[in-house]
């Protein structure tokens with residue numbers, strides 16, 4: 001499905017729609033309906049279960065969405081959080097330089113300065129996408145943060161956070177003080193971030209408000225204790241920067257051990273890259289061959305990142321590999337900058353040594369993950385829509401139907417209540433034909449449907465049994481109500497990482 005079709009389907013089915021739709025919408029802002037909200041929560045829960053499962057010293061916090069100016073000055077965002085913006089001197093429309101050049105330079109313009117970009121525009125004879133005149137200006141840096149007046153005087157300025165990471169860096173000294181003073185210490189945040197995109201587009205891919213799930217791991221640069229044997233044999237689809245420089249675009253399946261021994265990457269970094277890959281493959285259910293771990297070259301990555309691999313997923317709707325997450329080795333940049341900005345040494349004492357922790361960042365775009373799930377899993381077949389999502393991510397786990405509402409309703413309600421008290425997300429539905437009810441559950445991705453019918457209530461071999469239908473295969477089996485929760489639960493549990 002193309003992006004427009006996929007969005008039309010999601011909108012029609014009530015997963016998400018443009019924010020302030022009643023007033024014509026606001027570019028780059030979207031609202032999630034009940035199913036979309038549920039699915040988003042499930043992805044966030046799965047992310048927490050997986051990444052906080054890596055260590056008992058990794059914690060989730062909740063932080064304010066506004067940052068004082070001093071914070072974004074110290075972090076470098078005030079100066080550097082910019083996109084090259086080009087204006088048309090004829091019609092005054094504004095564009096992102098990479099959008100204007102994407103036909104000629106699909107890899108983007110990271111690492112190019114304004115003069116180089118302007119030369120490319122000239123060399124390819126690029127015209128204004130709005131009016132068609134060759135009148136595009138030399139790009140200027142456009143800061144993507146939203147500044148907000150703070151307080152009654154309007155003299156204080158704060159910024160809507162452009163990433164959740166900063167709040168984790170700011171929380172580090174407090175977390176160190178109140179915690180058990182162990183490294184690595186992980187501080188995770190899931191929440192909204194805000195970017196004033198020049199050209200929001202591709203629905204959930206370039207939004208002005210979106211949700212990030214980020215884990216900042218503070219560690220002793222002298223050693224990051226991990227169990228490398230648990231990942232050593234995993235093969236990863238990597239595209240290294242040096243191979244890209246030779247025009248390669250396909251990933252090369254390389255074992256974690258090889259990446260360390262001949263690939264020159266530190267063990268702790270590869271370990272987390274493996275876990276990121278496993279999260280996408282084993283938790284989000286993205287087939288390994290649709291994943292690419294794309295290394296950013298020194299020129300392309302942010303200057304403070306020592307190593308950066310983007311996790312990309314091949315999306316039919318957007319015609320290629322798209323970045324959904326990343327693993328960044330940020331060194332001591334963040335604690336150095338905030339230490340200087342706040343006038344406080346953020347070093348810690350450990351085993352008689354004083355050290356400034358380094359940071360490894362594991363980051364995921366939650367909205368983009370949802371889009372990837374829809375891209376891969378949402379299918380239409382005539383009137384039928386089927387969403388194949390991993391069972392534990394589905395907004396509801398089981399639909400419970402009475403074949404006839406009057407006769408079988410009370411028993412079906414009881415089965416639903418029993419499953420709910422056993423911690424299973426069961427929903428009762430008596431509206432319309434059985435076919436209609438299956439269809440509703442299929443498009444919500446509900447993995448199982450349970451039907452109570454005449455045989456359930458009649459004495460005989462089928463007494464006390466129900467039909468359980470599986471979403472993807474449509475296969476049905478007859479099972480006893482007794483023990484139904486125990487039967488379903490193992491198929492619904494969230495995967496956790498193997499760390500020992």
Ligand SMILES: [Zn+2]
Pocket residue numbers: 088089090091092093128129130131132133
């Ligand atoms: Zn123009």
